[in-house]
Amino acid sequence: MGMTAILGGCGSTGSSGVTLRLVAADYGDSAANSSKKYWDRLAQEYESAHPGVKVQVSVYSWNDVDRKVKQMADAGDPPDMAQIGAYADYAAKGLLYKADDVLSIPVQADFLGQLSEAGQLRHVQYGIPFAASTRVLFYNKTLFAKANLTPPTTWAELAADAAALKARGVKYPYALPLGPEEAQAETMQWLLGGGSGYTDDIGTYTIDSPQNVETFTWLRDELVGKGLTGPVAPGRLNRADAFDAFANGEVGMLNGHPTLMQQADKKGVKFGMVPMPGRNGTPKSTMGVADWMMAFKKSGHREQIGDFLDFVYSEKNVLAFSREYDLLPVTGSASEAMDAAEQDKALRPFLSELPLAQLYPVGKTSWAQVSADVKKQIGRAVAPDGSPAAVLGQLQATATAADSAENAK
Structure with a gap:
C-alpha cells in the first residue's frame, strides 16, 4: 500500500x-x-x-x-x-x-x-x-503421545480422544470454561462448530436455533455427562483457570488464543495447535x-x-x-x-x-447485555440436569427484548 x-x-x-x-x-x-x-x-x-x-x-x-x-x-x-x-x-x-x-x-x-x-x-x-x-484447539503433545492419539478433526474424534485421556488419568481431558469470566467466547466457538451462531446472516439473534440446542445437548451428553471435562463444573470454570491448568500439564485439549503459547512455553509444556473441530469437520467459520x-x-x-x-x-x-x-x-x-x-x-x-x-455482534448495542447474560446462564445448559432448550430459549428471549428496545430508539 x-x-x-x-x-x-x-x-x-x-x-x-x-x-x-x-x-x-x-x-x-x-x-x-x-x-x-x-x-x-x-x-x-x-x-x-x-x-x-x-x-x-x-x-x-x-x-x-x-x-x-x-x-x-x-x-x-x-x-x-x-x-x-x-x-x-x-x-x-x-x-x-x-x-x-x-x-x-x-x-x-x-x-x-x-x-x-x-x-x-x-x-x-x-x-x-x-x-x-482468533481461537484454535491447543492439545498437550506429551499426553497425546502417551495415549497414541492424533488431534481431532470432528466432535466425535474429540470426544473419543477425551475418553482415552480420561482413561489415562488426565485431570481435564477437554477443559470447557463456561464460567462467568469469558463464557461467551467458548460458547460462540461451539455454536459456530455446530453450524449456527449468536445471530444469522442479517444480524437477528438465533441463540435458540435447533442447531444451537443440538450443540449444547451434545456437550451435555457426550462431554460433560461422561466426565470428560474435569473436576470443576464448566459453569464454574473460568478461562484463566483453564489456561493455568493447561500450562501445568493437567489439560489434554482446550480452545485457546495466542497468549496461551507464552504461558505454556514458560512452564515447558509441549503443545500443538489445530483448527477447532466442528460437528463433521472444520467449521465454515471460527471465532474472531x-x-x-x-x-x-x-x-x-x-x-x-x-x-x-x-x-x-x-x-x-x-x-x-x-x-x-x-x-x-x-x-x-x-x-x-x-x-x-x-x-x-x-x-x-x-x-x-x-x-x-x-x-461477536458488537455492532448491536444489545450485545453487552446479551453477553453478560450468557456469562451468567450458559453453564446451566450443560449441567447434569440442565435443559439446553430452556436455557438457550431464556437467553433468546432476553436478546430479542434487548434488540427490540435498541431498534425502538
Whole structure:
C-alpha cells in the first residue's frame, strides 16, 4: 500500500497548541510490558514530527478501562480517542466520528473487510479495529503421545480422544470454561462448530436455533455427562483457570488464543495447535475477537485525530503492537508482512483463521447485555440436569427484548 510514503507527507495538520487525549487498554501483564510504554513511544515519535500537537495517553487495565471511558463520556468530557472493547453505545448516542470522517482513504482501505464490517452500526462504520485474535484447539503433545492419539478433526474424534485421556488419568481431558469470566467466547466457538451462531446472516439473534440446542445437548451428553471435562463444573470454570491448568500439564485439549503459547512455553509444556473441530469437520467459520479504537466528536479535533490515527495504523506500528502482545494485525498490509516473516511463524495458525473468522455482534448495542447474560446462564445448559432448550430459549428471549428496545430508539 506504500503506507509510509503516504503518511510521510502528513506532518502538517494546520494546528498549533492542540492536545489530543487518548485512553487505552493495557495488554501487558506487568509493568515491564505495559501498553503505556508502547503508546508513550508512539506519542513521542508523533510529537517530534508534529510540534503543534501533544498526545496525552492514559492506560488502564481491562478491568477498568471501559468504565473510565464511560465515566468521562457521561460527564460530558470524553477523550478524543478511546481504545477499548466496544463502541456501539457511543455510536448510537451520536458521540463518535464516522471512520471516514477521520481516516485517510488508503488507511481505511487497508483494514480487513470483516473487521471493518464488524465496526458498523446500522451500516455506518464507527468502530475502528485495533487488535484481533482468533481461537484454535491447543492439545498437550506429551499426553497425546502417551495415549497414541492424533488431534481431532470432528466432535466425535474429540470426544473419543477425551475418553482415552480420561482413561489415562488426565485431570481435564477437554477443559470447557463456561464460567462467568469469558463464557461467551467458548460458547460462540461451539455454536459456530455446530453450524449456527449468536445471530444469522442479517444480524437477528438465533441463540435458540435447533442447531444451537443440538450443540449444547451434545456437550451435555457426550462431554460433560461422561466426565470428560474435569473436576470443576464448566459453569464454574473460568478461562484463566483453564489456561493455568493447561500450562501445568493437567489439560489434554482446550480452545485457546495466542497468549496461551507464552504461558505454556514458560512452564515447558509441549503443545500443538489445530483448527477447532466442528460437528463433521472444520467449521465454515471460527471465532474472531477484535478490540476497537473510536474517535469522539466533542473536542472538535477531527483533523488532528485523523492525522494521528493514520500514523497509528501504519504497517510498522500495527506490526510492532501485534508482535509485542501476540495479537493479529487488523490491516491487510501488516497481515501479509506477518505471514511472510519467519519471526511470526508461531502466529500463523491464528492468522490463517482470521479471513474466515466471525466476530461477536458488537455492532448491536444489545450485545453487552446479551453477553453478560450468557456469562451468567450458559453453564446451566450443560449441567447434569440442565435443559439446553430452556436455557438457550431464556437467553433468546432476553436478546430479542434487548434488540427490540435498541431498534425502538
